[in-house]
Amino acid sequence: MMNLLIQHIWGVYIAIYLFLGGMGGGGMVVSYYFCCRRNDNKLAVISAITSLIIVIIGVxxxxxxxxxxxxxxLVFVSPHLNPHSMIFIGSSILTSFITFGLLFVTAIEFKWPSFLGKIISLLPWYGNRSFTSAMGILASIAGFLTAFYTGVLIGVLKSAPFWHTPALPLLFVASAFSTGVVGVLLVNETIGIMAPKSERHKYQEYCSILGEWDAILISIELLIIFTYIFLFTYGPEEAEASVYLLTTGSLAPWFMGGVVTMGLAIPFLLEYWHIFSESRGGKPSCALPIIAAILVIIGGLILRYVVLSSGVMTIFLPPS
Amino acid sequence: MTKYGMVIDLGSCLGCGACIAACDFENQTPWEEGKRRTHVPEFIFGEYPNVERLFVPRLCMHCEDPPCVAVCPTGASYKNEDGVVLVRYDMCIGCKYCVVACPYNARYVDERKHAIDKCTFCYNNRVSQGREPACVESCVGGARIFGDLEDPNSEVYKLIHSGEAVPLRADLGTHPKVRYIFRRKKREGD
Known part of the structure; x- marks a missing residue:
């Protein structure tokens, strides 16, 4: 008999933090793409601001x-500061993300609302293309690291074997990019609705691109989840218990229903359907990717919650 | 140099809980919320007719490589010069990373202190004044033995170096300074 305990100290708040950190980090990378690869400053600025707000709410x-x-x-200035702590490293990453993100957003040439526009246009780096690009790259790197860190924070812990695996940061990064992409997709749709008719086809095109990216990211996520769960069915015993909790136990409705079915499989099918109907010359519409986006976001949040709630550990092993 | 440690002889633990009561009283733990520095869970394993029942007193293992100290961002969790793992309450921001990282479930949130708390081996209130920890002094069966792991004349040193006292979850590489005797070796006169 083993003495199995389930982690219950980190709950909903930390799950929301990990989720928003990942989504904002992923969203920033997508914003960089639209700014500096597509030259769509409007979408880039609004997506980057949204990503920043999302991360700040997460913090x-x-x-x-x-x-x-x-x-x-004290995380930054404690006299006994521990620079090896993932919380210190993560806080530094978040600080650089917010700093580079703000520099990036304020550097992009954009028609800001009057008062804000006056202030931002005074900034020496405003409109400087090479500065914008450099800050975009730095913000994207910090965004990637933010997403990666949310998985590493839990992954470095040896207390629960289910967490102590490279699959966890990879899963969180895939989910972060997926939620980030669909976050930008929703921003894109909001801008698209308000845009004049002549410009709408552009946003329709972006919607399809983002939907395609998300379908790819979801398939990567599903592959990681399958490998992760499948390998841990072979032990160690604590991780087997975590897998049991997620697949048939008390967390199964959340994981199998909320994450795998609602948050991944259905959005994948919707996005695939969208790509398929578009390739057949169907009527352009972003409806399916939008529904998929909402489901992906809810699923991403539930994923963080169930991973935190399935940390099973053992204290005592009876002598053999 | 002193390195404090404890050996718990499971064959002598009656499961009476005197250690729990003494600790709660001595350290004023928030026991009413079920948060304590020491616990005495019961284990029954094996199959009839070879069934064994064990009480396994649990406390902070005061690891040599404590995962709680490694993850603490502010250095609030630390190992002192005598090898005892302690918390600087004023430096603790209550992120609970250490609680999640501890593989022995030895830590809890003390809502009154707004900080993390744990077993201190009664370091400040007893051990530094030459007394034994409250749980050791109150143990009816003499199951808890406390002493200096670096003193070759101490009982804990002998029990550990004879290989009789072993750590829990040695596989984690934390090198706990609380060790357990599962089966005491027969001695002359036993």
């Missing part, structure tokens, strides 16, 4: 989970 959730949020500054 607020992390703060809410702290026992002493007012002492968060």
């Amino acid at each position: 607020l959730f992390l703060m809410l989970d702290l026992e002493k949020p007012e002492k968060f500054y």
Whole structure:
């Protein structure tokens, strides 16, 4: 008999933090693509701002989970600072993400609302293309690292074998990019609705591109999930218990229903259907990718929650 | 140099819980919320007729390579000069990373302190004044033995170096300083 315990210390707030961190990080990379590869500054600026806001809200959730949020500054200035702690590393990554993200957003040439526009146009780097591109690359790297870090934070822990695997950061990165892409897809649709009719075809095209990317990312995610779960059915025993919890136990409705079916399989089919009907010359519409996007976002959040809730550990092994 | 450690002889543990009560009283733990520094869970394993029942007292293992200290961003969790793992409550921001990282489930959130708390081996309140930890002093069966792991004359040193006292989850590489005797070797006169 083993003494199995399920982690219950990190719950919904940390799950939201990990999810938003990943989504914002992924979204920033997509914003860079639209700015500096597609020259669509409007979509790039609004997506990048949305990504920044998403990450900042995520950080607020992390703060809410702290026992002493007012002492968060100690992560950077404690006299006994531990630079090897993933929380310190993560906080540094988040700080650079927000810094480079802001520099990137304010450097892109864009018609800001009047008052804000006056301030931003005064910035020496505003409109500087090479600076925009450099900051975009740095913000994208920081975005990738933010997404990666959300998985590493949990992955470095040996206490629960189900977490201590390279598959976890890879899964979180794939999910971060998938949710980031669909986040931009929703931003794109909002801009598209408000755009004059003559410009709408452009947003329709973007919608298809983003939908295609997401279909690819979802297939990668499904492959990682399958490998992750399948390998852990062979042990160790704690990880087997985690797999049991997720596939047939109390978390099964959330994982099998919420993540795998609703958050991945159905969106994949919807996106595939969209690509298929478009290739057949069907009526251009972004309806299916939008439904898929909403499902992917809900699924991404549930994924973080179920991974946190399935950390099974053992304290005591009886002598053989 | 002193390196404090503890050996728990499972054959002598009655499961009476005196250690829990003494610890709760000494350290004023938030026991009413089920948060304690030491626990005495019961295990029954094997199959009839070879069934064994064990009480396995649990506390912070005061690991030589503590995962809680490794993950703490502010250095609030630290190992002192005598090898005891402690928390600087004023430096703790309560991120709970250490609670999640500890493979022995030894830590809890103390809502009154707004910080993480754990077993201290009664370092400040007893051991530094030459007394034994409350759980050791109160143990009816004498199952808990406390001492200096670097002193060759201490009982804990002898029990560990004879190979009789072994760590829990040695596979994790944390090198716990709390060791367990599962089956005591027969001695002369036993």
